[in-house]
Amino acid sequence: xxxxxxxxxxxxxxxxxxxxxxxxxxxxxxxxxxxxxxxxxxxxxxxxxxxxxxxxxxxxxxxxxxxxxxxxxxxxxxxxxxxxxxxxxxxxxxxxxxxxxxxxxxxxxxxxxxxxxxxxxxxxxxxxxxxxxxxxxxxxxxxxxxxxxxxxxxxxxxxxxxxxxxxxxxxxxxxxxxxxxxxxxxxxxxxxxxxxxxxxxxxxxxxxxxxxxxxxxxxxxxxxxxxxxxxxxxxxxxxxxxxxxxxxxxxxxxxxxxxxxxxxxxxxxxxxxxxxxxxxxxxxxxxxxxxxxxxxxxxxxxxxxxxxxxxxxxxxxxxxxxxxxxxxxxxxxxxxxxxxxxxxxxxxxxxxx
Numbered sequence: 001x002x003x004x005x006x007x008x009x010x011x012x013x014x015x016x017x018x019x020x021x022x023x024x025x026x027x028x029x030x031x032x033x034x035x036x037x038x039x040x041x042x043x044x045x046x047x048x049x050x051x052x053x054x055x056x057x058x059x060x061x062x063x064x065x066x067x068x069x070x071x072x073x074x075x076x077x078x079x080x081x082x083x084x085x086x087x088x089x090x091x092x093x094x095x096x097x098x099x100x101x102x103x104x105x106x107x108x109x110x111x112x113x114x115x116x117x118x119x120x121x122x123x124x125x126x127x128x129x130x131x132x133x134x135x136x137x138x139x140x141x142x143x144x145x146x147x148x149x150x151x152x153x154x155x156x157x158x159x160x161x162x163x164x165x166x167x168x169x170x171x172x173x174x175x176x177x178x179x180x181x182x183x184x185x186x187x188x189x190x191x192x193x194x195x196x197x198x199x200x201x202x203x204x205x206x207x208x209x210x211x212x213x214x215x216x217x218x219x220x221x222x223x224x225x226x227x228x229x230x231x232x233x234x235x236x237x238x239x240x241x242x243x244x245x246x247x248x249x250x251x252x253x254x255x256x257x258x259x260x261x262x263x264x265x266x267x268x269x270x271x272x273x274x275x276x277x278x279x280x281x282x283x284x285x286x287x288x289x290x291x292x293x294x295x296x297x298x299x300x301x302x303x304x305x306x307x308x309x310x311x312x313x314x315x316x317x318x319x320x321x322x323x324x325x326x327x328x329x330x331x332x333x334x335x336x337x338x339x340x341x342x343x344x345x346x347x348x349x350x351x352x353x
Contacts, residue, residue: 013258016048019051020049031340039307040331044335047260047329048336050284055337058330059170062109063112065174065250066088066111067131067135069143071135071139071182075213079178085118088113091318107323108166111127113128114242115131132242149237152245156247157253169260171260172319172326174320175268182200184240184270185296191270235274244271248278252278255283256282259285261287262289262322263288264319265294265315265322266294269300272300290325291311294315309325
């Protein structure tokens, strides 16, 4: 068996139930009615279980994986394919939303180019790990060869491994790739056995006619590849993108090594679902940041039994929703770690309801 398959077969790391019990007990001793901080309490306890320690969210790393999609040949986006490369430059120069949010959070940022149609010059702050000039058109053939899919997954794995060596406490992966909501929608149809009409959405801003056309392209592709879509890895290979595969690899390695992940929106959640189906139990390492305005996101969240922290109508991608949720995690940690207990504050807490 290859090293890649051996790694894929590794189980997710078990969470630390003892740390969860200690954190839950502390929540019951803090100077507030039990449960009065709602999800913030649950966040702190869950993070303590994942980290095996007091919950912390100071050292956050964000990686944006970028790549182009061959299915763009089917006219499924409101934006031209050249935008992918332009946005990579924008990430590096600090002008993109995630660039601003990363600076605000004092977090580290990686931008990894896995393959754009537009040839990119050497850009400071961008890692060139090009696999090909985008994926193939999955409406006509498999999006990736087995070797390409494996390479993309391993790029994600290696990115997480670097983060582990730097002591990162929270990992976030984001996506950039014009056309990737079509790939993610196609994958979600296959992963959940749901029709394209239910999961296809506007993406970058398609009108009703455009969404209908996108659904038709996805439906035809699912029919074309039907006999091959027999595993989550095959679904990823036939319908996915390089950046989606890299996210799957990063999520798998986080789960296997025990690094908590904050999941972004629709495309990131599809990658999370794929990772969970490849390696059951991975989902316990995922914290879901927000409910995307993309229609298919609801079905993905439901299948993962996920309750996002915020719902602001966002649908940008590039890890922006996950970044926006980080202050909530930090506040949950601060409240858990810094509030006084009833004993410390000399307040009778036996009946604090």
